[in-house]
Structure formats: structure tokens, C-alpha cells
Amino acid sequence: xxxxxxxxxxxxxxxxxxxxxxxxxxxxxxxxxxxxxxxxxxxxxxxxxxxxxxxxxxxxxxxxxxxxxxxxxxxxxxxxxxxxx
Numbered sequence: 001x002x003x004x005x006x007x008x009x010x011x012x013x014x015x016x017x018x019x020x021x022x023x024x025x026x027x028x029x030x031x032x033x034x035x036x037x038x039x040x041x042x043x044x045x046x047x048x049x050x051x052x053x054x055x056x057x058x059x060x061x062x063x064x065x066x067x068x069x070x071x072x073x074x075x076x077x078x079x080x081x082x083x084x085x
Contacts, residue, residue, distance in 0.1 A: 004085050005076060007043035014076055015039060015050075016069040025063045026054045029071075046085055056082065 001009075019032035029050075033039040037051040048056070053075065060078035065071040079085045 001085070004044040004046060006078045008041055008046070008079070008085065009072055009076055011043070012072045013053075014057075015041070016071055019068065021068070022064040022066050023071070026058065026061070026063075043085075048084075056084065065085055 016029060017032075019029050023029055030036055033050050037049065037054070041048050041050075042054070046077045057075060057078040060081065061071075061074055065074070073076055076085075
């Protein structure tokens with residue numbers, strides 16, 4: 001795992017761990033985000049807002065998610081598959 005991946009994984013987990021699981025769609029995650037869709041995740045030379053992640057990874061996510069860990073795993077895999085990290 002790269003430093004960027006580890007840092008993003010930590011930030012995503014912190015942001016999404018307090019969502020009300022199971023989450024059935026991206027909108028279920030918004031209340032958990034400190035700055036709503038504008039919440040920013042940054043590591044190394046990459047930066048994404050929650051809204052940008054939703055747009056880039058929407059087709060890669062398989063809702064519902066039962067836990068933050070499952071959601072974060074899919075986000076990381078989606079970013080890797082699109083060569084964004």
C-alpha cells in the first residue's frame with residue numbers, strides 16, 4: 001500500500017465511519033461528511049471532493065454497503081482501477 005493510498009484510506013474511514021449503515025446510495029453518506037459534498041480528501045499530489053468521488057466512481061460502487069470498511073475498500077479499488085491513485 002502506498003503512502004497516498006494509506007492516507008486516503010484513513011481519511012475516507014474517518015469521514016464515513018459515522019454514517020448510518022447500511023447505506024443504500026451516495027446520498028445516504030452526505031450527512032456523515034463534515035462539509036457535505038464539498039468535503040475534501042487530500043494525500044500527496046491528489047485531491048478529491050466527495051462530489052468528485054461520487055461522479056468519478058458512481059458506476060464502480062455496489063450499494064448497499066454494510067460498513068465503512070466495505071465502502072472504503074470499494075472507493076480505493078475504484079480509484080486504483082481508474083489510475084487516479
